[in-house]
Amino acid sequence: MTDRTTATLRIGSKELELPMFSPAAGPDVIDIRKLYSEAGVFTYDPGYTSTASCDSTITFIDGEEGILLHRGYPIDQLAEKSHYLEVCYLLLYGELPTGPQLEDFQSLVTNHTMLHEQMLYFYRGFRRDAHPMAIMVGVVGAMSAFYHDSTDIRDPWQREVASIRMIAKMPTIAAWAYKYHIGQPFVYPCNSLTYAANFLRMCFAVPADDYVVNPILARAMDRIFTLHADHEQNASTSTVRLASSSGANPFACIAAGIASLWGPAHGGANQACLEMLEQIGSTDRIPEFIDRAKDRDDPFRLMGFGHRVYKNVDPRAKVMKQSADEVLELLGIDDNPKLQVAKELERQALSDKYFSEKRLFPNVDFYSGIILEAMGFPTSMFTPIFALSRTVGWISQWKEQLEDPKHRIGRPRQLYEGETLRDYVNVEDR
Numbered sequence: 001m002t003d004r005t006t007a008t009l010r011i012g013s014k015e016l017e018l019p020m021f022s023p024a025a026g027p028d029v030i031d032i033r034k035l036y037s038e039a040g041v042f043t044y045d046p047g048y049t050s051t052a053s054c055d056s057t058i059t060f061i062d063g064e065e066g067i068l069l070h071r072g073y074p075i076d077q078l079a080e081k082s083h084y085l086e087v088c089y090l091l092l093y094g095e096l097p098t099g100p101q102l103e104d105f106q107s108l109v110t111n112h113t114m115l116h117e118q119m120l121y122f123y124r125g126f127r128r129d130a131h132p133m134a135i136m137v138g139v140v141g142a143m144s145a146f147y148h149d150s151t152d153i154r155d156p157w158q159r160e161v162a163s164i165r166m167i168a169k170m171p172t173i174a175a176w177a178y179k180y181h182i183g184q185p186f187v188y189p190c191n192s193l194t195y196a197a198n199f200l201r202m203c204f205a206v207p208a209d210d211y212v213v214n215p216i217l218a219r220a221m222d223r224i225f226t227l228h229a230d231h232e233q234n235a236s237t238s239t240v241r242l243a244s245s246s247g248a249n250p251f252a253c254i255a256a257g258i259a260s261l262w263g264p265a266h267g268g269a270n271q272a273c274l275e276m277l278e279q280i281g282s283t284d285r286i287p288e289f290i291d292r293a294k295d296r297d298d299p300f301r302l303m304g305f306g307h308r309v310y311k312n313v314d315p316r317a318k319v320m321k322q323s324a325d326e327v328l329e330l331l332g333i334d335d336n337p338k339l340q341v342a343k344e345l346e347r348q349a350l351s352d353k354y355f356s357e358k359r360l361f362p363n364v365d366f367y368s369g370i371i372l373e374a375m376g377f378p379t380s381m382f383t384p385i386f387a388l389s390r391t392v393g394w395i396s397q398w399k400e401q402l403e404d405p406k407h408r409i410g411r412p413r414q415l416y417e418g419e420t421l422r423d424y425v426n427v428e429d430r
Contacts, residue, residue: 243257
């Protein structure tokens with residue numbers, strides 16, 4: 001970040017010079033940190049759509065061009081040539097690992113996948129019909145009660161231990177939440193399997209019949225993890241950073257991120273997209289729903305199209321579509337009605353000027369739900385898998401913030417529109 005020039009703000013007869021910075025990529029930034037102290041005013045930006053809360057070196061998004069970079073590497077290259085644990089290393093440490101570094105990192109993660117045995121009792125405290133996300137929020141938050149040796153955020157070594165533990169244990173936490181939800185016995189991790197294959201086995205193996213992981217399904221699962229690993233300062237990541245700014249322990253911060261992700265406007269979009277495809281039902285009904293989406297008086301919207309950040313094609317969507325084709329062909333369900341509806345809906349929408357003018361293109365959620373359903377996951381597991389994938393992004397952002405000497409406790413301002421000073425009136429006089 002370089003100091004480029006200044007911006008002049010005129011408030012009445014007073015002028016204020018505000019520094020401007022040029023980032024490595026993206027638009028210039030006006031530094032308003034001293035705006036209130038020097039001018040007595042502050043900005044109003046609901047949703048923080050024009051406000052940078054931090055500076056970061058982890059992920060860059062150019063929504064206009066449809067670009068997503070992790071530490072400078074395009075997401076499509078990482079999804080095609082790399083794998084999730086290598087991307088985890090990249091996000092955490094800033095560079096792609098050497099062969100020995102990757103081997104050591106994978107070994108470290110693999111050897112920390114077990115959960116403390118007493119956490120079994122914590123799971124059993126939930127109702128059997130508890131949503132897996134509710135279980136994950138509780139279990140991750142409770143980790144600070146089990147792992148006291150990695151909660152001191154001032155200690156770099158403890159931060160490192162907490163980071164590895166969260167990445168390693170989240171597949172086990174998510175898989176056990178699923179097993180508990182459907183009433184099946186927990187399956188313990190298997191160190192001989194890859195990260196994605198191990199997760200699939202913990203979800204689908206049973207004592208009476210072990211689950212042999214198909215490498216194509218494991219690769220598709222790994223891609224889903226990779227495509228969701230980090231996405232800059234979204235709602236859940238900002239939640240993690242805000243919780244972290246108070247000095248909260250890492251497990252509490254990640255639990256807060258999971259809770260934020262649970263919202264249907266954030267992590268539940270792929271489930272909503274799958275439900276929409278079920279509602280459409282067949283390709284001959286697509287024109288009806290496209291017309292409804294274009295009708296301003298109709299509340300119906302095409303789920304899986306458009307994005308808060310991307311005003312061009314979501315670079316993750318192309319990779320997800322390819323994975324959907326591979327998975328459904330492998331499972332012998334390439335004639336899946338939802339897939340046929342999805343492909344035809346995408347074709348008709350992209351050929352319609354309305355969607356191109358509104359810049360509504362398919363996003364990563366459009367095909368991910370189809371893949372997860374084909375693998376055997378119920379919709380209740382879609383968001384937990386998202387949380388599992390995003391854990392490394394949250395941890396990387398958490399570490400970056402704690403290591404930033406400029407970081408302060410988050411304290412947004414407000415535009416107050418309530419009552420001004422009033423005198424208290426005794427109850428008998430009201």
